[in-house]
Amino acid sequence: MSDQTAEDRTILLIGSGPIQIGQAAEFDYSGAQACRALQEEGARVVLVNSNPATIMTDSEMADKVYVEPITVEAISEIIAEENPDGVIAGLGGQTGLNVTAELAEEGVLDEYDVDIMGTPLDTIYATEDRDLFRQRMENIGEPVAASTTISLDEDESVTDFDEENFRDRVEAAVEEVGGLPVIARTTYTLGGSGSGVVDDFEELVERVRRGLRLSRNSEVLVTESIEGWVELEYEVMRDADDSCIIICNMENIDPMGIHTGESTVVTPSQVIPDEGHQAMRDSALKVIRELGIQGGCNIQHAWRDDGTPGGEYRVVEVNPRVSRSSALASKATGYPIARVTAKVALGKRLHEIDNEITGETTAAFEPAIDYVVTKVPRWPKDKFGDVDFELSTAMKSTGEAMAIGRTFEESLLKALRSSEYDPAVDFSAVDDGTLESEYLVRATPDRPYAIFEAFARGYTTEEVVALTDIHEWYVERFGNVSSAAEAAMAGDPGPATELGFTNQEVTALAGGEFNDTHASWLPATLHVETGDEPDEEVATDGGDGVSVETVEESSVGRRFKQVDTCAGEFEASTPYYYSAREPLSDIARDEVQVDRDVESVVVVGGGPIRIGQGVEFDYCAVHAVRALREAGIDAHVVNNNPETVSTDYDTSDGLFFEPVTAEEVADVVEKTNADGVMVQFGGQTSVNVGEPLEAELERRGLDCAIMGTGVEAMDLAEDRDRFNALMDEMDISQPEGGTATSEAEALDLASDLGYPVLVRPSYVLGGRAMDVVYSDEELKWYIEEAVRVSPDKPILVDEFLADAVELDVDAVADGESVLIGGVMEHVESAGVHSGDSACMIPPRSLSEDTLARVREVTEDIARALDTVGLLNVQLAVRDGEVYVLEANPRSSRTVPFVSKATGVPIAKLAAKVMAGATLEALSAHEQVPEHVSVKEVVLPFDRLPGADPRLGPEMKSTGEVMGTARSFGKAYLKAQDAVGKPIPRDGTALVDVETLRGLSQKREDLSDIEESVERNFEFTTPDDYEDLEGALQDGEIDLILSRDRDLLEVAVDEEITYFSTVPSARASLEAIETADEPLDVLALSERPTERRDWGA
Incomplete structure (x- = not known):
């Protein structure tokens, strides 16, 4: 391939697949950057990725986009079709790296004369083969464990x-x-x-x-084991001329023994002496040169103070590719690692690649920063009560939040706010011994809050250091935060405002009323009372006359500063900002460079990725930004997730890397003079901020509206009683149900409805703590152990629509007209959370009359809620009757899938109608695909030992894939391949009929499943094995159809494909019948659709 140009060359870019623990949205960001970079150089880009919820899989991101499984079989067909000149492996995470190695080993790359661009295959082997890596390090005199x-x-x-x-x-x-x-x-x-x-x-x-x-x-x-040493990471870049730079170093607060993805991370490093830093910097440059890596890489070191000036270090490992840490380093410094890596892979030298932020320097210029960045992970503790979340060398977190401040304390406070994490323990009920053994010695997601609690109880810095093994410098800073909180509680707000607490937090700590989001992270949480709903007045005097206005009159305020890659040495033109607490006299010297005289809108992002709120919502936010810019409206983003495309500095007209709270979003509105705010696109995070934000904007006298569907309508949709009343008025069917505030009320309701019933708390969303119960005994256990029902915390008891077909509908409304984006049919029946069910588009089991009724109900709800923007309606169909389960007038997790399956960009349409356009003026129309697309979920059970691997009413999945084919069976087969859990085509199947049938389906005839298994497999049952667990461990069983928890936990450990419900078992067996059919890969732009209305 030509060294300096990609003109007339075809480059294959392999994505990372679905969001999963250990590999999240950072590769969508990296892939999107790489696509743009390659096209800037004149390359023809062919992209393959199985994840429809990504920006990189939008048709306009590459010349050809394939949403297909990332397997050797699928990619071989794409290579045969597209004849690429080269493939870039280092931008698709471990998934992309592994499949590239397999393509090379199986001779596919040689057969089609495809070069591996950038980092060579030998280097990949040298970093992944631990023994070979040790030998290479010893060759250059670098110490390793x-x-x-x-x-x-x-x-x-x-x-x-x-x-x-x-x-x-x-x-x-x-x-x-x-x-x-x-x-x-x-x-x-x-x-x-x-x-x-x-x-x-x-x-x-x-x-x-x-x-x-x-x-x-x-x-x-x-x-x-070098457990207890300080862990550091160096992000390094190298080109083909052997020019190398250090982009930044990052220091883990948690010591070695805890995966860097699980640790709180800080850049630049704070505790390493300069001699030690320089030694590891030199080491990183030696390592990247020895391995011959071209592009970005991550080099991990361990360091300890051995009494010498520079200390002692070890080289731990190298990631020869962009990574989670690369995304963090890119957002922390403004240096676009993926963009530069893509251009280096083409043969460009670092000095030939422009720095887009300064416009004066090049990629050979090492970034310099004059602020502190802190990253905190986000764990799914609320979803997996059975899992021990002690931090270790294996990741369990699903996402992360990043914050920028002038000091570590400020950065830490902003990061904790951004994480939206609720500590899972009431420390008031914990004695000192338990606090030490369970929350300080053991590293868990709650440890930062335990450190605050220890200081509140009078522990010294030395005592906390001894218990946590965290470096003294960091522990002292935690102590500073705790001291500032205590000072505010004693009536002196100064230290807290200077350190980085928000005005609302300081008000609450000083005895006033808190009216914002995310209060529970606060140090001294026990002293903060957070109402379920804010009062009309955002600032009301507390008992001591403390109000937010009083705090605002202090000597410090929030000043916005620019991320410029050069610590102010050159003038920067890119609108990438963070806020810092500084004296009021300095606030006038703000660095925000936005045009306050043009129409502008603030789009609120979704924060860290977590179960129930994934990358799908970032997809929606980015589409909203693009739609606004297409309409000539400046779009500013407020978000704090370093992994996402929305926080790329060139996605919007202004990027504000801030926590998503009412106060901080209002600051951005005030600074940009925005005309409106969009909260529909960031999932529950942005919706939750809507009401307090509206009140805060009014308090400040800012002429800025919440755009689209009103906050009141969103609240009505989430208020069970009010929404039910509205449905009754409209004569729309719903499952029967009611609210119980005691055990007796719940038992009476269940008796009236008849078992099974669906139960859930009224005060949480997203399926959390939801369950299906089948008897009085199960209901009593649920009330006593799971939720502890009380008048303050009622539970909802609903009729369970057993054997109903569940549907999702995504629509766009402009206040009058309604456009149906798509109607999806769930594979799973009632009782499985919609976010965990595979689904298909178009539906295959609805009559024309039923589909017409689905359309009618959706349109009626949209108009009743005065919907302007997106609407998701969940329905169930049983015996021809259409029931509404819930409606959400905002973005949903299915929006990207619907857009990819139908070709209708519904998030963009929604943003444009929110900005004042009509669907008619936009010439928007509905499309029904001719192929079948299946969305399948990715479940994290292999990463969370102890988790219940059965599907149920609480969501557990982390991501999704998409399979498309001419038939449902083939599409489902491709989706399972894309998940990485391919359905075996033959072998031995274990069928556990009694558990598979389930309590609500005891009379169901499963003979069709048994017959299908016997056609393709050796049919066995649990009774056929004397030692069933041993048979599983010995590899005697290839497929399991069962709902027995113990059996499925072994299946997870042994990586045996299983299906735990009757519908998924039937779908898998239908899929197997298509195994011999051609794979039939098809580019997204070539998938046929029909221009017609759904249900019309």
């Missing part, structure tokens, strides 16, 4: 090797690295999957056994 490899011989497998010999090999490995504890690491996996610190030999034997199964090359590395 003592290590050895345990691997399988060519004729061995995990299920049939000699047990005594295997244990001897593990024992020898332990002796070679100096004894227990050790770290076991698996090769070619993401997010530390299969790894951990182990101090028990029997646990190590099982971990190595599992690691050998997970590893693509059947290797596990056993290394000496």
Whole structure:
């Protein structure tokens, strides 16, 4: 390939697939940047990714976009069709790296003369093969932890090797690295999957056994433990001329032994002496040169103070690609690592690539920052009560929030606000001994709040350091935050406002009323009372006469400053901002460069990715921004997620990297003189901020409206009683139900409705703590153990529509007309959360009359709620009757899937009608696809030991994929391949009919399932095995159809494909019948649709 240009060249870019633990939205951001960079150089870009909820899979992002499984089979067909000149492997995470290696090993790349661009394959092997990596480091004199490899011989497998010999090999490995504890690491996996610190030999034997199964090359590395050392990461860039720069270094607050994706991370480093930093900087440059990496990479070091001026370090590992840390480093510094990596892969040198932020420097110029950045992870603790979330070398977090401040304390406070995390413990009920053993010594998501609690109880810095093993410098700063909170509570708001608390937080701490979002993260939480709903007056005097106005009169305010990559050395033109608390006398010297005289809108983002609120909402926010800019309206984004496209500095006219609270969003509105705010697109985060934001804007006298559907209508849709009354008025059917404030009321309701019933708290959203109960005993347990019902916390008891077909409808309304984006039919029946059910578009089991009724109900609800913008309606159909389950006049997680399946950009249409256009003026029309598209979910059970792997009414999935084909069976098969859990085509199937049938379907005839299994598999039942668990571990079973929790937990551990519901079992067997049909890959732009209305 030509060295300096990509003109007339076709480049294949492989994405990372679905959002999952260890690999989240950062690769959508990286992929979108890379697509733009390659096209800037004149390349023809072919993109393949299986995740429809990404910006990178929009048709306009590449010359050809394939939403297909990231498998050797699918990509081989795309290569044959598109004949690319080269493939870039380093921008698709571990998934892209692994499949590129497989394509090379199977000869596909050689057959079609496809070059691997950028980092060569040998380098990938050298970094993923832990033993080879150690040898390369030793060659250049770089210190690494003592290590050895345990691997399988060519004729061995995990299920049939000699047990005594295997244990001897593990024992020898332990002796070679100096004894227990050790770290076991698996090769070619993401997010530390299969790894951990182990101090028990029997646990190590099982971990190595599992690691050998997970590893693509059947290797596990056993290394000496350097637990407790400081962990650092260096982001490095290198081009083909061997020019190298350090983009930044990042320091983990949590010590070694905790995965960097699980740790709070700070840049620049705060505790490493300059001599140590310079030594590791030199080390990073030596390492990237030795490995021959071209583009960006992440190099991890461990450091400890050994009494010498520079301390002692080890090289831990190298990621020869863009990564989660690359996205964080890009947002922290403004240096676009993925963009530069893509251009370096084409052969461009760093000095030939412009720095877009300064317009004067190049990519060879090392970034400099004059602020502090803090990243905090977000964990799904609220979804998995059975899981131990102690932090370790394996990731469990689903997302992260980032904050920028002038000091570490300010940055930390903003990051905690941004994470929207509710501490899972009431520390007032915890004694000192438990606080120490469970919350300070053990690293959990609650530890930062436990540190605040310790200081509130009078613990010293030295005591906290000894308990947590966190560096003294950081512990002292936590103490500063705690002291400032205590000062505010004592009547002195100055230290808290100076440190970075919001005015609302200071008001609450000083005894006033809190009327904003995300209060529960506060130090001294017990002293803050947060009402369920804010009063009409945002600022009301507390008992001591403290109000937000009083706090605003202090000597400090919020000043916006620019991220410029050069610490102010050059003038920057890119509108990328953060706020900092500074003296009021300095506020006038604001650095915001936006045109306050043009029409502008603030789009509120969704914050960190978590279960129930994923990258789908960032997709919607980005589309809203693009629609506004197309309409000639300036769009400003407020968000705090470093992984996303919405926080790319060139997505919007102004990026404000801030927590999503009413006060901080209002500050952006005031600074930009915005005409409106859009809260529809950021999921529950942005919707929740709507009401307090509206009140805050009114308090400040700002002429800025919440655009689209009114806040009152959104509230009505979420208020169970008011929404039910509205449906009754409109004669729209709903499941029968009611509200109970005591056990007796709940039992009476259930008796009237008849079991099974659906129960859930009235005070949470997204399926949290929802369950289906089948008896008085189960209902009593739920009330006592799961929710503890009370007059203040009632529960909802609803008729359970067993065997109903569930539907999702996404629509756009302009106040009069309604456009149906798509009607989706769930594969799973009632009782499985809509976010966890596979679904298809178009539906296949609805009559024309039923579809017409679905349309009628959707249109009626849209008009009744005065919907302007997006609307999602969830319905159920049983015996021809259409029931409404809920309606949400805002964006939904299915919007990207609908847009990709139909070709109708409904999020863009919604933004434009919110800005004043009509659907008629936009010439918008409905489209029904001729192919079948299936959305399937990705479940995290393999990363969360102890989690219940059965689907139910509470959402558990982290991401999604899409499979499209001419038939449902083939589309479902492709979707399962895309998830990474392919359905076996033959072998032995275990069918557990009694548990699979389920309590609500006892009389259902499952003979069709049994017959289908017998056609393709050897049919077995649990009774056929004397030692069922042993058979599973020995690889005797290929497919499981069961709902037995214990059995499925073993299936997860052994990576055996399973289906836990009757509908999914039937769908999988239907899919198997299509296995011999051609895969039939098809570019997104080539998928046929018919221009006609749904249900008309």
